[in-house]
Amino acid sequence: MSVNFEELDFRPTPMGVLSLRRRRLPGTETDIYEIKLGDEYLMSSRFTVAEIELARLGLAALPRGNLDVVVGGLGLGYTAQAVLESPAVRSLLVVDALAEVIEWHEQGLLPLGRQLTGDPRCRLVNGDFFAMSGSAEGFDPERSRRRFDAVLVDIDHSPRNLLHPRHAALYGREGLESLADHLNPGGVFALWSNDPPDTAFSAALAAVFATSDAHVVSFDNSFGDHDASNTVYIGVKAGLLRVAP
Template identity: 60%
Template sequence: MGARFEELAWRQTPIGLISLRRRRDPALHTEVYEVKLDDEFLMSSLFPVAEIELARLGLAALADAELDVVVGGLGLGYTARTALADDRVRSLHVVEAIEDVIDWHRRGLLPFAAGLADDPRTRLVEADFFAAVDGDGFDPDRPGRRFHAVLLDIDHSPRHVLHPRNAAFYTPAGLRRLAGHLHPGGVFALWSDDPPEPAFEQTLAEVFATARAHVVPFANPLTGGESANTVYVARHAA
């Protein structure tokens, strides 16, 4: 058994102090990995269900035999790992703004994400996802390259963003710029910590041919009850 609590990595970044910690939960008899930004919890290995479903639901909406996929936000790696489990995925660009998060994976600090950084299909891109949307896209070597799917998990929700400048992305204009990086018929999928928001669903419907909000329930071992996240899946016109 390891130490009860260990701070694995931390660094001051432009958006705050980001840290990765591991703790032993005696009640659950498991090791828990958590990411914090200053005093705010961003993610925990106790609750990976919706991050996994983000990739599963997003890619399930595609019938293509081969897929080029973007994941916005690396985090603990659950979304990226699930995408790689789909045999159709031939390339995966993971766009992460914080160098330290990429370094966690390259150093093997997250055992449940083992193999993600070393998979030949994976490219870890250190960049601001939202700036890439407004610019030349997600592949530094091929400006303007289009993808079959973009799976995004950065902000808490379309209304609860980590930085005020991110809010412009969740408008019709911002989503149209994102759609311009998709192949015809491509998919945009978004994780949200909040319940489905009718106003955002309407915004998606203005830009995409189809849009649906999936409620993803999961057992919450901290409360002994059930919690839920939302995964939005929108498909570009064919």
């Protein structure tokens, strides 16, 4: 193949054909990594600002150390990497439904793969994040009912634009309540969305969490549109009640 384009792997999956591609950005020495499911782009290393901000904003809402964190959706690994850059993080569990994506990181086919798999704090888990979120057992297959300080999610395009219809339950009040059960008191739920803030989802978030907000993250998309943006939602669970002396 041309040095300007290379298909690194191509796998049939129950969700469709999954492919990993690397291409050279025209006029530069920059390689872009892309993952596609069928004809749909799942992720690209060209625009990573909001994925990194998902981790930064989520962890910024936690004023304590020794954090145990879950990332829903491994992808190219930028959210996970940003989590591990925080010295406050004690452990990171990354859940992805596609075993192929985990294998690409383990094999070093993706730029951040060696860094993630080489960090003793990080464990990659092949599993259905949405089923885990709605279950009593939770996200850690090695430790049932384990609670975490933060759950950061980047899987669907938005609460309305889903990769699969069964994911919809997470974005309603009952789904968010189930997810919140897996958080420690004062824990944080954060969600990436490709769309502008959604009023209905913001209302569901506010009904479940003690405080909530929607942060618009702007970035230059290199196509002359300098006000491209994504949304990062933050919900903070109520903390332990303090008993007066």
